[in-house]
Amino acid sequence: MSAVNGERVPTVFEARVYEALRRIPRGQVTTYGRLAAALGCGSARAVGQALRRNPFAPEVPCHRVVGSDGRVGGYFGEVAGARVTEKMERLESEGIRLAGGRLAEDQPIWEFHED
DNA sequence: GCCCTACATCAAC
DNA sequence: GTTGATGTAGGGC
Numbered sequence: 001m002s003a004v005n006g007e008r009v010p011t012v013f014e015a016r017v018y019e020a021l022r023r024i025p026r027g028q029v030t031t032y033g034r035l036a037a038a039l040g041c042g043s044a045r046a047v048g049q050a051l052r053r054n055p056f057a058p059e060v061p062c063h064r065v066v067g068s069d070g071r072v073g074g075y076f077g078e079v080a081g082a083r084v085t086e087k088m089e090r091l092e093s094e095g096i097r098l099a100g101g102r103l104a105e106d107q108p109i110w111e112f113h114e115d
Numbered sequence: 116g117c118c119c120t121a122c123a124t125c126a127a128c
Numbered sequence: 129g130t131t132g133a134t135g136t137a138g139g140g141c
Contacts, residue, residue, distance in 0.1 A: 011126080011127080013125085013126065013127095014126090014127095031134085031135095032133075032134050032135085033134070033135060036124090036125085036134085036135095041124080041125055041126085042123090042124065042125080042135095043123080043124040043125040043126080043134075043135090044124090044125095044133095044134035044135060045123095045124065045125065045126080045131095045132060045133095045134050045135090046124075046125040046126050046127090046132095046134095047125090047126095047133090047134080048132060048133045048134060049125080049126055049127060049131090049132055049133085050126080050127090051133060052132065052133050053127075054133095062133080065133080066133095067133090067134065067135085068134075068135065068136095069134095069135085071134095072133090073133045073134080074133035075133070076133085077132095077133070078133080079133065083133095084133090087133095
């Protein structure tokens with residue numbers, strides 16, 4: 001009996017997104033574009049899709065992903081709201097400085113180019 | 116500086 | 129085919 005629960009198994013693509021996310025140390029943040037590039041795709045949208053569906057939340061630190069221009073973006077499907085507010089507070093809690101709802105300019109972006 | 120529009124690009128529904 | 133937690137480029141105020 002294959003019970004058809006409302007759940008769905010994460011795809012390989014999503015798994016790669018979460019895996020890359022987990023290797024981000026505390027106090028570091030990355031962008032959708034960088035993540036997408038690290039995964040081999042040039043579309044940040046695909047990454048956003050995976051994070052939005054984030055079946056491993058909050059195990060996966062999806063709050064460490066921000067826009068390339070420093071925008072916090074969204075959180076759990078909310079582009080703006082209490083979710084995003086918590087996301088920003090969480091970032092500050094990790095030592096990340098924010099400026100006007102955006103990432104501080106002096107905040108380094110985690111690069112998956114490290115070896 | 117801020118806001119909007121348009122297109123690109125990939126995955127999931 | 130449409131949408132989506134984006135990105136880049138261009139235009140207007």
